[in-house]
Amino acid sequence: MPTYLHCAPPLALAAALGRRRVPASLMLAGVAASILPDADMLNVWYAGVRYSSVLGHRGLTHSIGFALALGLLAALAARRCGWRRGIAFLFIAASAASHPLLDLLTDRGIGTALFYPLLDRRVTLPWRPLPLTGAGLFGTARLWLECLWIGLPMLTLATLGAALRQRLDRKQPLQQGAAMATARASAD
Ligand SMILES: [Zn+2]
Structure with missing residues (x-):
C-alpha cells in the first residue's frame, strides 16, 4: 500500500468539483472511503484469516464491487447528510476504488x-513504479516516491479540474440569463 497518499484522490476530486458539489462532510467521507479497504488487515491480524483469502488483505475490500457498495450506502445516506445523491454515489465509489488502483x-x-466476485484471480500490473522493497513503508524516501507518482498527478488533476469547473460555472449564469431574457421577450 502507499503509506501517505491514499487520501490524495478524494482530496483532488473534491478540489476539482468544488465545495458546492462536494461539501466538507462528503470530502471527509471520501477520505475515509479511500483508507477503509486496508481494514481487511484486521482480519489477518486478529481473526487468523489467510492473507490470500477473499477476506484477507487486498481481497474483497479491494474490489470495484466493494467501492460500488460503499457508493450505494453514501447515496442512501445522502439526503440525511445534505449531499446530492448522484454526486455522493460517484464520489464515494471513486474514492474507494482509488485505493486498490493505487495499491x-x-x-x-x-x-x-479488483474484479471480485466476477474474477477470483488477483490482479497485478506489469508497471509498478512504487517499490516497497528497498524504499520501506515509512520515511522520506517513501514520501518522495508517493509525492512523485501520486501527489503530482493528483495536484495536476485538482488544478485542471478546478480551472475547468470555474470556467463552466462562469458560463452557466450567462446562459441562464440569456435563456430568461429570451423567455421574457417571447412573453412580451
Ligand atoms: Zn490496500
Whole structure:
C-alpha cells in the first residue's frame, strides 16, 4: 500500500468539483472511503484469516464491487447528510476504488482482487513504479516516491479540474440569463 497518499484522490476530486458539489462532510467521507479497504488487515491480524483469502488483505475490500457498495450506502445516506445523491454515489465509489488502483502501483503483495466476485484471480500490473522493497513503508524516501507518482498527478488533476469547473460555472449564469431574457421577450 502507499503509506501517505491514499487520501490524495478524494482530496483532488473534491478540489476539482468544488465545495458546492462536494461539501466538507462528503470530502471527509471520501477520505475515509479511500483508507477503509486496508481494514481487511484486521482480519489477518486478529481473526487468523489467510492473507490470500477473499477476506484477507487486498481481497474483497479491494474490489470495484466493494467501492460500488460503499457508493450505494453514501447515496442512501445522502439526503440525511445534505449531499446530492448522484454526486455522493460517484464520489464515494471513486474514492474507494482509488485505493486498490493505487495499491496496484506497488511492487509488494500478491495482487489485488479488483474484479471480485466476477474474477477470483488477483490482479497485478506489469508497471509498478512504487517499490516497497528497498524504499520501506515509512520515511522520506517513501514520501518522495508517493509525492512523485501520486501527489503530482493528483495536484495536476485538482488544478485542471478546478480551472475547468470555474470556467463552466462562469458560463452557466450567462446562459441562464440569456435563456430568461429570451423567455421574457417571447412573453412580451
Ligand atoms: Zn490496500
